[in-house]
Structure formats: structure tokens, C-alpha cells
Amino acid sequence: MENKTYDVIIIGSGPAGLTAALYTTRANLKTLVIAGVKWGGQLMLTTLVENYPGFPEGIDGPVLMENMKKQAERFGTEILYQDFTQGNFDPPAGGPFKVSTTDGKTYEGRSVIIATGADTKWLKVPGEDKLIGRGVSSCAPCDAPFFKRKNVVVVGGGDSAMEEALVLIKFASSITLVHRREEFRASEIMQDRVKKNPKIKILFNTEVKEVLGENNVTGVRLFNNKTNKESEMKVDGVFVAIGHIPNSQKFQGIDIDGGGFIKVQNHTKTNIEGVFVAGDVHDAEYKQAVTAAGFGSAAALEAERWLENR
Amino acid sequence: MADVNFKDSDFEAEVLKSEVPVVVDFWAQWCAPCRIVSPIIEELAKDYEGKVKVGKLNVDENPQVSQTYNVMSIPSIIIFKEGQPVKILIGAQAKENFKRAIDEVLSS
Numbered sequence: 415m416e417n418k419t420y421d422v423i424i425i426g427s428g429p430a431g432l433t434a435a436l437y438t439t440r441a442n443l444k445t446l447v448i449a450g451v452k453w454g455g456q457l458m459l460t461t462l463v464e465n466y467p468g469f470p471e472g473i474d475g476p477v478l479m480e481n482m483k484k485q486a487e488r489f490g491t492e493i494l495y496q497d498f499t500q501g502n503f504d505p506p507a508g509g510p511f512k513v514s515t516t517d518g519k520t521y522e523g524r525s526v527i528i529a530t531g532a533d534t535k536w537l538k539v540p541g542e543d544k545l546i547g548r549g550v551s552s553c554a555p556c557d558a559p560f561f562k563r564k565n566v567v568v569v570g571g572g573d574s575a576m577e578e579a580l581v582l583i584k585f586a587s588s589i590t591l592v593h594r595r596e597e598f599r600a601s602e603i604m605q606d607r608v609k610k611n612p613k614i615k616i617l618f619n620t621e622v623k624e625v626l627g628e629n630n631v632t633g634v635r636l637f638n639n640k641t642n643k644e645s646e647m648k649v650d651g652v653f654v655a656i657g658h659i660p661n662s663q664k665f666q667g668i669d670i671d672g673g674g675f676i677k678v679q680n681h682t683k684t685n686i687e688g689v690f691v692a693g694d695v696h697d698a699e700y701k702q703a704v705t706a707a708g709f710g711s712a713a714a715l716e717a718e719r720w721l722e723n724r
Numbered sequence: 725m726a727d728v729n730f731k732d733s734d735f736e737a738e739v740l741k742s743e744v745p746v747v748v749d750f751w752a753q754w755c756a757p758c759r760i761v762s763p764i765i766e767e768l769a770k771d772y773e774g775k776v777k778v779g780k781l782n783v784d785e786n787p788q789v790s791q792t793y794n795v796m797s798i799p800s801i802i803i804f805k806e807g808q809p810v811k812i813l814i815g816a817q818a819k820e821n822f823k824r825a826i827d828e829v830l831s832s
Contacts, residue, residue: 451760451816451817451818451819452757452760452815452816452817453760454760458756458757459756459757459762475756476759477755496818497818510812516818516820517820546797546814547795547796547797547800547814547815548796548797549796551796551797553757555754555756556755556756556757556797557796557797557798559754559783559784560783560796560797591728629794630794630796651796675784
């Protein structure tokens, strides 16, 4: 076990976690970020981010995250590229919280900020799981070039589904956006871009019931929930963008709500004193990079205040 | 350590006919998660020096090999032994996962 105690341990390294680290280190608090192996969060799986203020021409998601990391490190943040495994969030009175990681080490913190964000929600239909990486993907910016002159479907109706479709137009011959509802919930500007693009076809009221194929995706089985009719469509790729699941499962003793989000009080507090929360792991409402960063700074300020008053 | 870069043209000689198992990191310039894996792969090259050959393969420049092994998502790390792909790991993951896979191949 490491025999030093941190003032703050931050679990997660997306905009919430790294902004929290920026604030805690600038407050002179000894800070460890448990960044995870796949550090950087959801923005690492994007291309151009146009709605993060301060970058009039937009900025690449991965570049933005590398910048946030450098900025946090500049003030002394220690970053650990291991995944969180478990924590003791109910220590004896006054004792430090203990947090363990995949390398088998345990770290002690006087306070904790949970900023683990959310992961891809998969369709959970037959055929999907075994074909991930074989035509099923959740990251068009990562995998789109493998679909040159191929036909793909994108599943979902939010901004991320629109982005996936728009990334794919550079490569695929045809893109079909499949959405189970009657209209998209994506922002107007993203919907417009999709609807104006001749390569993109839209199927509303349609659900994917099965991904077909043995070694590669060869098609999907679709269900129209208005007409109750099933059909098959030949495609080479399935991009899933139906939302995200909060990464809240491993925090024993921390209350979560029915949707799996960590329950938050006064913007930043969990049910346990000294354990704070920030970003998509508690935010069912906004889910933006900039709101996550905002929540991160708020949680850091509250953690600082809490440590001062102990 | 100098970077080892496999190509379509030398894949058979360098990988398939290698005396020792070979770890191939399929990557591309445009792939952000690949940048997460790269430093891990470099560490593995050091850790397993002499026992395993470790190198990268750029999928844009070497489409033949990528197609042969059905690579449709990167990073993909494929371990070859005696000319056969024996382990496939898709997506960025912990160094421990790669080590476990390499150790299994070495002991089999």
C-alpha cells in the first residue's frame, strides 16, 4: 500500500474529473486522479467539438482532453492510468477513504470526488455482442475508415447519433439512421445537417431487433413499431449511439437513483460526507462537456471547503 | 528501442515466419484510442525483449494484412504464433490484459 494520504482522490478523467483536479491542485490540495486505462472519457471518442466555449473554430475532442490533462498536471496533479476497482466509503470516524485500483494498490484520500462519467449503452440484441469490433461499433471517429464504400446503419436520435452519421459520410456509400421514435431529440443544427445530406436516409419508428452475421456484420433485422412489420436490411456496419449508462455500479454505500445515476444533494454531495460527485455519473439532465467541467469545479470547491472545516 | 513497423510487404517474413510470438498493434494516425495503447505497446516491447517480437502496423498504409485478419476496429492487438493469429484484443485496455494474453501464448 502507498503510505501517503491524498487530500483529494478524483476517480475519473473526463472534463469533470480533470477540471476538479485543476481546482484542487490550485488550492494546494494533494490530488490523485485515478484516470482509468481509457482515460479522457467520452470526448476521446469524438472528432470536432463545436460547443465547448473558447474555441471559435471548434477543437478535436481528444486534443481538448490532452490539454485539460496537461493543465491539471501543470499544478501538480498526479495521474494514475489504472481502473478503479473498489472503495471503502464508510471508514471509521475521521479515517481516510480507501480506493483500490486494477494494479492491486490501495490509495488513501481525505476526500473523494467521483467523476466516472458514463459508458456506451449497447442495444442488447442478439448478435450484437459477438460482432463488436467486427462491424458493430460505438465510435465512428475510430472505425469509420474501415467502412469505405460500405453500407451502414446508425442507431439513435440524439446529438451523438447525428455526429456518428456525419463522420461516416466521408467513407460509407450509404448511411441509414434508425430511430425508435417519431422524431430526433438532437439539437436543431445537427438534425439539419443530417437531413440535408443526400447520403443519409432516415427510418423513424424503427428498432433494431438483431444484428446478423457470423464473423462480420452482414445485416440487421428491423422492426417498425408503427406498422408492426419486420424487415431485414443488408449492411456491413452498425454504429450504436442510443445513449450512455452512468458508471455508478462500483461505489458501495453511495446511493444511486432508479436510472443508475448517483444521487446528488446541493449540486455536488453524495449521501456520504467527504465524498463528492461531478459530471455525467450524476447528471441525467444536461450531459455536456461544459456542464461536466462546471460540476467538476463546483465539486472541487466544495471538497476544499469541507476539508478546511474539518 | 527503435519502433518496429510491419508492412504488407514484410509481414510474412517478419511476423508469420518469426521464431518467437509476435504482438502486432494495428493502428492509424486518426485513431485517438490508438494513442492510448501506443505507450503501453512500447513498454511491452521492453518487458518482453528477446521473448516476443512487438511492433505496429499502420492500417491505412497496409490494407492487405488488415483485410486478411478482418481488422474493422482499432486499436486491435493480434498475437501471432507460428504463423497463426492466436489472440485478438480489440480496443484500448490495461497493460495487465496484454501481459496476461502474451504470457498465455508463451506458456502454451
